[in-house]
Amino acid sequence: MVDKQITVTSPLLPDREEFELLLKEVWDSKWITNNGQFHRRLEQALCEYLKVPYISLFTNGTLPLLTALQALRITGEVITTPYSFVATTHAIWWNGCKPVFVDIDPSNCGIDPDKIEAAITPKTTAIMPVHCYGKPCDMERIQAIADKYGLRVIYDAAHAFGVEVNGRSVLEMGDMSTLSFHATKVYNTIEGGAMVMHDEQTKKRIDYLKNFGFAGETEVVAPGINSKMDEVRAVYGLLNLKQVDEAIEKRHQVAIRYREALRGVDGIRFFDDMVGVRHNYSYFPIFVNAEEYGMTRDELYFKMRDNGILGRRYFYPLISNFSTYRGLPSAAPENLPVATRIANEVICLPMHHELSEEDVDRIIELVRR
Ligand code: T4K
Numbered sequence: 001m002v003d004k005q006i007t008v009t010s011p012l013l014p015d016r017e018e019f020e021l022l023l024k025e026v027w028d029s030k031w032i033t034n035n036g037q038f039h040r041r042l043e044q045a046l047c048e049y050l051k052v053p054y055i056s057l058f059t060n061g062t063l064p065l066l067t068a069l070q071a072l073r074i075t076g077e078v079i080t081t082p083y084s085f086v087a088t089t090h091a092i093w094w095n096g097c098k099p100v101f102v103d104i105d106p107s108n109c110g111i112d113p114d115k116i117e118a119a120i121t122p123k124t125t126a127i128m129p130v131h132c133y134g135k136p137c138d139m140e141r142i143q144a145i146a147d148k149y150g151l152r153v154i155y156d157a158a159h160a161f162g163v164e165v166n167g168r169s170v171l172e173m174g175d176m177s178t179l180s181f182h183a184t185k186v187y188n189t190i191e192g193g194a195m196v197m198h199d200e201q202t203k204k205r206i207d208y209l210k211n212f213g214f215a216g217e218t219e220v221v222a223p224g225i226n227s228k229m230d231e232v233r234a235v236y237g238l239l240n241l242k243q244v245d246e247a248i249e250k251r252h253q254v255a256i257r258y259r260e261a262l263r264g265v266d267g268i269r270f271f272d273d274m275v276g277v278r279h280n281y282s283y284f285p286i287f288v289n290a291e292e293y294g295m296t297r298d299e300l301y302f303k304m305r306d307n308g309i310l311g312r313r314y315f316y317p318l319i320s321n322f323s324t325y326r327g328l329p330s331a332a333p334e335n336l337p338v339a340t341r342i343a344n345e346v347i348c349l350p351m352h353h354e355l356s357e358e359d360v361d362r363i364i365e366l367v368r369r
Contacts, residue, residue: 005308006359010352011183011190012247014239022235031231034211038234045241050162051169052196054203057234058210061158061180061193063227065091067209068154068176068195069126070222071202076123079151081111082320082331083339084130088156089319092128100124101320101330104339108271109285110137112338116145119330126152131160131170132315133283133348134186135271139165139173146174154178157196161187162248164278171196181237186251186282187244189237192229247353251281254355258284261364267293268367269345283314286367287345297345300367304347309363311350316343 026032033039039057046055058064069078069091078092082101092099102119105112109132116127127146129137137155146153153174157163161179163170171177181192197203205222208215213224229237262268267289273279288297295303297313304311318339320331333340349363 003308003362005310006350006355006363007310008312008348008350008352009184010354011188012186012240012243012353014236014243018239019236022239023232026231026235033228033230035207035228036231036234038231038238039229042229042234042237042241045238046194049241049244050171050196051164052171054197054200056195056197056203056206056210057229057237058193058195059227059229060191061178061182061185062087062091063210063225064178064193064195065128065154065156066094067206067225067227068178069095069097071205071209072126072152072154072175074126074152074154076125077121078126078128079111079116079119079124080128081130081132081339082318082336083109083132083315083343084156084319085158085315086319086322087158088128088130089325093324097125098123099325099328099330101325101328101336101339103336104132104342105138106338106342108135108137108274109133109342110135111142113138113141113145116142117149120145120149120151124149124151126154128154128156130156130158131163133271133285134159134161134163134280135274136160136163136165136170136277139170143173158185158193159282160280161185161282162244162278162280166276167278172198176202186248186280187237187240189229189233189240192233192237248280250353250355251351252279254351254360255279255281255284257357257360258349258364261361262286262367265293265368267291281351284349284351285314285346286349287342288347289345297347301347304363304366307366309350309366311347313343313346314348316346318343 155177158180181189213222
């Protein structure tokens, strides 16, 4: 008989009574979506929390990616990473652009700046990196390449809520960054997401684009889409923002416990904190070297499952291995040796604010055995 199941994550839920009180305000106002007061309040509160000047809320983390490419009128080829959730590449595809996969850097699982230039062609217009697991990409080098070739940079920062380098948000970098507020994320609005931009003009344009392109009652300025966050989720988001720091600190404590116990286990590698970075501990990936560990990643993964520990193989298979993308020349495994190896080694251990010390010890015991 397996003990209670431990899932890879668990949603941060606001206090229900407080939620109901604010819901009453929404009900009373009868204004339930389309840039309502709570939508505006959440945008303001997030700007302050994230230390960014402008943000636009969305219904999920996929639509801001699609919209960013639209807003910047990206065409042709977009350089990206195969080591992410499929939404990153899907957004490029939905914009009629060709994704070009570049291998990753094993030190942060982000796109490898050393390999970007070789993938640039006359058709390249943008780079879409991912701060994978919330670990910041090498943003300075990526920007230097973008500047040299006149490319746009759109960061998929779905995992990077609250991540800072030397006191500055990672969301400051690139032309735009996008966030996911899905239930499985450090900060969630059930479903939700956002785009961060650097000037008022762009914020206005994005607000039009997420509202069908409307720039007034009778004027449509672009073929926009509908991806506005509603008032119920905005209320939920305002309440969750009050407790997200505490949740991140609990995750931090889990990371400390994992690291102390797993350091020195042959064949198990994991990330340490980076100097000067405020991490959000959104995921705790371990990488299994089968030869040294004496067991393959999948053997460990299924052994964990059998014992009620539901880690996840984020991100396996690589996006480039899915049937839609497999035929692209850049998807060849020979082009992506590091990503291919890491996708075969990774297990994200359970990581969330509700894990008890006993839960963590149960997981550690299984991995150490
Ligand atoms: N870019 C990147 C880099 C991303 O990682 C993502 C999403 C996006 C873009 C797109 O953002 P969104 O459009 O999704 O906002 C999950 C999420 O659905 C997805 O948001 C996330 N990345 C991806 C990495 O993971 P699944 O299929 O693994 O989720 P699921 O349903 O298997 O849930 C995992 C575990 O979480 C469950 O075993 C238990 C727990 N859970 C989940 C839900 C939904 C709960 O306890 N309660 C819940 O309500 O995709």
